[in-house]
Amino acid sequence: MNLTIIFFLGLFFALIGVIPPGLLNMTAAKISLKEGHVRGIVFSIGVCVIVLAQTYVATIFASYLSTNPDVIGVLRSVALVIFILITIYYLFIAKSASKPQFEAKIKSKHSRFFQGMFLSAINVFPIPYQAYMTITLASFGWMSFENISITSYVLGAVTGTFVTLYMYIFFFDKIKSKPFTSQKNMNRIIGGVTGIISVVTFINIINEL
Numbered sequence: 001m002n003l004t005i006i007f008f009l010g011l012f013f014a015l016i017g018v019i020p021p022g023l024l025n026m027t028a029a030k031i032s033l034k035e036g037h038v039r040g041i042v043f044s045i046g047v048c049v050i051v052l053a054q055t056y057v058a059t060i061f062a063s064y065l066s067t068n069p070d071v072i073g074v075l076r077s078v079a080l081v082i083f084i085l086i087t088i089y090y091l092f093i094a095k096s097a098s099k100p101q102f103e104a105k106i107k108s109k110h111s112r113f114f115q116g117m118f119l120s121a122i123n124v125f126p127i128p129y130q131a132y133m134t135i136t137l138a139s140f141g142w143m144s145f146e147n148i149s150i151t152s153y154v155l156g157a158v159t160g161t162f163v164t165l166y167m168y169i170f171f172f173d174k175i176k177s178k179p180f181t182s183q184k185n186m187n188r189i190i191g192g193v194t195g196i197i198s199v200v201t202f203i204n205i206i207n208e209l
Contacts, residue, residue, distance in 0.1 A: 010156025044165035046116025058130035063145035090191030
């Protein structure tokens with residue numbers, strides 16, 4: 001498949017995974033507000049270094065699983081249940097909550113870089129998330145597990161992560177009071193996205209039967 005399309009698929013799925021308010025993007029925004037955009041960007045670069053490694057590991061793991069169809073079938077079923085539960089939670093159960101508070105105390109740019117790496121490293125969600133996404137893309141024939149294809153997807157995921165953090169850094173102070181950034185609306189967005197993923201996963205499982 002066209003490497004450009006694979007790149008943008010990686011970028012798109014990374015955006016979906018990072019856009020909801022969380023520790024990484026909210027920390028990047030707070031660092032930017034308190035210490036300036038440069039340190040926020042340095043923090044984001046540290047995050048992206050780990051995301052690159054995590055996404056690569058995820059695609060290699062997915063490549064291994066692709067040779068075991070029975071395992072993939074079980075994983076898809078488990079993923080379907082998880083995505084349905086997440087959808088139900090965010091659409092019907094989740095309540096508005098105060099945004100995470102993080103007081104930045106480290107001042108040097110180097111410290112911000114390693115802080116970004118550390119916080120990204122303890123967030124292991126991208127590994128199973130990207131593994132599932134790449135398996136799904138491969139099952140539709142939209143991606144292969146050749147080295148050049150994996151590299152394109154990984155670079156797309158890193159770019160998507162950085163773009164999202166960049167938006168938080170430069171625009172959060174201007175949009176934080178807008179209606180669409182409220183926790184309630186963000187819950188709806190997350191629930192809608194996971195709902196769409198659930199439908200796609202269900203269709204994929206049916207097609208494999």
